[in-house]
Amino acid sequence: MPKDDRFSLPGYGPAERHMAESLVEIERQILEEPGEDDCDCREGMFPGMTRRGLLASGATIGGAMFAAGYAGADAPPGALEYDVLSDPTSAPGRTILIDGGYGSRSQFENEVRWRYPTASIDSSWSMTPLASGHGIITPSGLHFERHHSGIATIDPRRHSLTVHGMVEEPIRFTMDDLKRLPAVSRMHFIECSGNTLTEWEEPTLKTVQGTHGLTSTSEWTGVPLSTVLEMAGVQDGAAWILAEGADAAVMTRSVPIDKAMDDAILAYAQNGEALRPEQGHPLRLLLPGFEGNMNIKWLRRLEISDRPFMTREETSKYTDLMPDGTARQFTFEMDAKSVITFPSGAMMLPRPGYYEITGIAWSGRGTISRVEVSTDGGKSWQEASLEEPVLPKCHTRFRLPWIWNGEEAVLQSRAVDDTGYVQPTIEELVAVRGTDYVYHLNAIQSWHVAPGGEVTNVHA
Ligand code: CO
Numbered sequence: 531m532p533k534d535d536r537f538s539l540p541g542y543g544p545a546e547r548h549m550a551e552s553l554v555e556i557e558r559q560i561l562e563e564p565g566e567d568d569c570d571c572r573e574g575m576f577p578g579m580t581r582r583g584l585l586a587s588g589a590t591i592g593g594a595m596f597a598a599g600y601a602g603a604d605a606p607p608g609a610l611e612y613d614v615l616s617d618p619t620s621a622p623g624r625t626i627l628i629d630g631g632y633g634s635r636s637q638f639e640n641e642v643r644w645r646y647p648t649a650s651i652d653s654s655w656s657m658t659p660l661a662s663g664h665g666i667i668t669p670s671g672l673h674f675e676r677h678h679s680g681i682a683t684i685d686p687r688r689h690s691l692t693v694h695g696m697v698e699e700p701i702r703f704t705m706d707d708l709k710r711l712p713a714v715s716r717m718h719f720i721e722c723s724g725n726t727l728t729e730w731e732e733p734t735l736k737t738v739q740g741t742h743g744l745t746s747t748s749e750w751t752g753v754p755l756s757t758v759l760e761m762a763g764v765q766d767g768a769a770w771i772l773a774e775g776a777d778a779a780v781m782t783r784s785v786p787i788d789k790a791m792d793d794a795i796l797a798y799a800q801n802g803e804a805l806r807p808e809q810g811h812p813l814r815l816l817l818p819g820f821e822g823n824m825n826i827k828w829l830r831r832l833e834i835s836d837r838p839f840m841t842r843e844e845t846s847k848y849t850d851l852m853p854d855g856t857a858r859q860f861t862f863e864m865d866a867k868s869v870i871t872f873p874s875g876a877m878m879l880p881r882p883g884y885y886e887i888t889g890i891a892w893s894g895r896g897t898i899s900r901v902e903v904s905t906d907g908g909k910s911w912q913e914a915s916l917e918e919p920v921l922p923k924c925h926t927r928f929r930l931p932w933i934w935n936g937e938e939a940v941l942q943s944r945a946v947d948d949t950g951y952v953q954p955t956i957e958e959l960v961a962v963r964g965t966d967y968v969y970h971l972n973a974i975q976s977w978h979v980a981p982g983g984e985v986t987n988v989h990a
Pocket residue numbers: 723821848849860861862969970
């Protein structure tokens with residue numbers, strides 16, 4: 531792996547530096563691999579993350595991107611390979627249910643999550659392909675992942691949730707017990723607080739999947755946490771809840787009881803079906819707007835207390851180092867953020883003319899009230915249209931028509947939420963937090979469009 535001195539950031543230890551170097555290298559390899567769809571046609575706007583490129587990059591990291599048997603399969607992940615007639619009207623199509631009854635996507639669609647390359651395959655995260663996304667829902671199979679000790683496989687019939695500590699009556703719920711309680715379904719994003727962490731000092735990753743792919747939106751269904759707490763009877767003085775996962779990391783975070791009583795959900799379903807295993811099947815805690823790692827997956831225990839528990843993930847990790855040497859702790863909410871997903875890094879605009887600039891905006895503190903778009907690096911701004919539904923703590927799709935005149939342009943988006951908070955520039959953010967901060971980078975993203983149509987990641 532070639533040394534990349536862009537990662538001499540003082541806030542990064544050797545492990546983080548190695549991860550970042552690996553990420554840059556693997557992305558470079560993917561982008562350099564000639565794709566099947568490299569041409570002057572419209573699809574040429576989306577080069578790089580092609581099937582061949584992904585397979586090639588999988589090989590370079592020991593095949594770890596694909597499960598055994600997949601790299602040799604003809605169809606992309608999630609698809610089955612069928613014969614393609616030159617005239618599809620010339621013969622009946624295939625019959626229903628030959629895929630077993632669950633369904634699969636088109637064999638011509640190949641977007642996949644992209645594994646953040648780490649030193650071993652045991653600890654990692656994967657990123658959502660935002661550039662090819664539509665609307666605001668992330669397909670469950672493309673929801674980003676961050677695991678602290680792999681993906682647990684849990685039989686829901688043997689899984690339970692224990693609520694104890696400062697309660698009148700400790701209670702143990704089976705999954706069936708939980709599913710009998712009144713449920714809610716709500717659309718919310720989850721964003722890893724490490725999303726965009728490579729971009730503090732310099733533009734580093736080339737694609738929006740790399741820079742912003744650790745955020746995803748789903749419809750989540752489950753029981754309001756407040757219902758379960760009321761059943762258990764929270765004692766006076768209770769202020770915090772320890773949430774514990776049943777994975778090998780026994781992931782734990784302390785949650786303020788106000789949040790638990792507000793909009794927290796014990797979620798067992800995602801986008802209309804049971805949670806995916808990598809999203810915490812059979813049960814996860816959903817804390818809308820809070821940093822991703824607090825949304826404890828494979829949830830098995832809630833302990834009520836009058837103080838935070840000071841777990842590993844809120845002391846040695848997920849704190850934020852300020853320039854004066856102090857650290858911020860319990861930085862829960864994800865501040866307002868937005869990113870243009872089209873056009874975005876590594877794309878190629880084939881010719882001057884009409885394009886629709888589009889992207890997503892979100893805020894962990896409320897609802898997006900406005901998104902402004904600049905095509906001149908922030909000198910002037912136009913208000914984008916927000917597509918309904920515009921929901922609290924949820925991705926919001928924005929759109930703005932644009933006639934590209936073929937000259938250099940710098941595209942930016944700036945989100946404003948209903949608290950009045952305005953998404954900052956990277957300079958404004960660094961001026962307050964310095965560059966040792968690592969998490970919670972929510973600055974304005976800039977994409978440079980060269981006269982030849984090439985789109986690249988820049989700081990502007
Ligand atoms: Co935080």
